[in-house]
Amino acid sequence: MAHHLRKQGWLRALLIVFMLSLLLGLPLWTAAAETKAPPSAASAPGTAVFVVPVKQAIESGLQSFLERAFEEAEQASADRILLVIDTLGGRVVNADEIGDLIRSSSVPVVAYVQNRAMSAGAFIALNADQIIMHPGSTIGAAAVVDGSGTLIEDPKTVSHWVGAMRSAAELNGRDPEVAIKMADPYSEVHIKKLNKTYGKGEVLTLTAEEALQVGYSEHTAGSVEDALKYLGLDNRSIIEFNPSLAENIARFVTSQGIATLLLILGLAGVAIELFVPGFGVPGIVGLVSFGLYFFGHYIAGFAGMETAVLFAIGIGLLIIELFVPSFGILGILGIASLVGGILMAAYDTADALLNLTVAVIVAAVVVAVFSYIFKKRGIWNKFILEERLTSEEGFISAESKILLQGLEGIALTPLRPSGTVDIAGERVDVITLGEFIASGARVKVIKVEGTRVVVGEVHTN
Known part of the structure; x- marks a missing residue:
């Protein structure tokens, strides 16, 4: 029995050490991952053109990647940044930040719409100094929708987004009425150059030919090379700037669904290992899930080292509370540290709080089911005397008087x-x-x- 308990203690200690090294070693991971990033343009001969893909949902991972691309392009004194766009859109908040990044760039930006620049993708393209489109490509359909694709009718949200689209269009002398109809399905707009009237309930999407006709595109080019030739940049050094492995992982794990799943696995795995010890696998899965969560947010630039430290402290306090009762004080501090670490690591605190709430509920159900199935292995059984001193076991009860x-x-x-x-x-x-x-x-x-x-x-x- 004592040997078994010592074995469990060692396993738990190893898990704690593993978790601390996992979380506190984030900078080492990122340093190793960043060595795989594309070569800097600073070493390229002559003035360079950075070709940067925007071929994914508009979210925090993409924003972090573009910030790094623009920073390296500016450090290299690049001639141009060419954004190759093929996206159905994404989060408005990240599109706003990327729009600011493009407008404040000291390097001129060209948007090449390779296939689709829809929704938030259209907004990003409109902020560029020039737009070039591939034959058959489209741009527009920028109405604000929720996660299920339902139109958002909140007047403040719609007004803000319509204003942002209009400002982006006016930035480079484009017809603001076109941008308004791309974003506002409740307006009615007549576009003279197309000789079309778009009524309520419609959102505007332009083909490459229509975009050229209304001044939303400067040229139609069949390839990136043709676009560079049109811009007179075909003799420049071309730097194809792609996401690193670490950034691809970050983009995946910071997406809303995956981030929530990692929190569920992390909370459930660690809780199962604490309350139903001896398995090992749930604890490792939980720690790896938390490690990926913080790794992704660290790479994306949202989480600092302090968030991982705060989270590790929270786990440690909860473990201590299990063995050193403190009337709940250590438990409360531990929970507060856990929540603080998770919320601080996220880009949007409100979204992180929603994800955490969902994760806690689902994880609680998983832990309850797991604990019921393996109830004889629960930690609470250490405090319950289950053996009976019966005569069958060789014990003799006191003689009755x-x-x-x-x-x-x-x-x-x-x-x-x-x-x-x-x-x-x-x-x-x-x-x-x-x-x-x-x-x-x-x-x-x-x-x-x-x-x-x-x-x-x-x-x-």
Whole structure:
């Protein structure tokens, strides 16, 4: 038994060390991952053109990648940044940040719509200095929708987004009415150059030909090379700037669904290992899930080292609370540290809080089911005596004194109120109801409760 407990203690200690090294070693991971990043343009001969793909959902991972691309392009004094766009859109908040990044860039930006620049992708393209489109490509359909694709009707949200689209169009002298109709399905717009009226309930999407006609595209090119030739940049050094392995992982794990799943696996795995110890696998899965969560947010630029440290402290406090009761103080501090670390690591605190709430509920259900199935292995069983001292196991219970009821004897010692009485030649430990009985007095057993014998003095006339 002792050997088994020592073994469990060692396993738990190893898991704790593993978790701390996993979380606190984030900078080492990122340093190793960043060595696989594309070569810097600073070493390229002459003035370079950075060709940067925007071929994924518009979210925090893409934003982080583009920030790195723009920073390297500016450091290299690049001639141009060419964004190759093929996206159905994404999160408005990240599109806003990417729009600011493009507008503030010291390097001119060209958007090459390779296939689709829809929704937030259209907004990104409109912020570029020039737009070039591939034949058959489209741009537009930028109405604000929720995760299920349903139009958002909140006036403030719609007004903000429509204003942002209009401003992006006006930035480079494009017709703002076109951008308004791309974003606002509740407006009615007549576009003279297309000789079309778009009524309520419609959102505008332009083909490459229509975009060229209304001034939303400067040229139509069949390839990136043709676009560079049109721009007079075909003799420049071309730097194809692609996401590193670490950034691809970050983009995957910071997406809303995956981030929530990692939190569920992390919470459930660690909780199962704490409350139903001895398995090992749930604990490792939980720690790896938390490690991926913080790794992704660290690479994306949202989480600092302090978030991982805060989270590790929270786990440590909860473990200590299990073995060193502190009337809940350590537990509360541990939970606060866990929540703080997770929320601080996220880009959007509100989204992170929603994800965490969902994860806690689902993880609680998983842990409850797992604990019920393996209830005999729960940590609480260490505090419960399950063995029975039965005669079958070789234990002998105390002899019942019920047969002494009503018998009389002589007090061998003073009863104050307890003492010893001789009853039928047997020494019996007894107690009175509080009265004092002198040695040698005659007494009678008036009550027997298990092994407790109560006597009273017998008075003679």
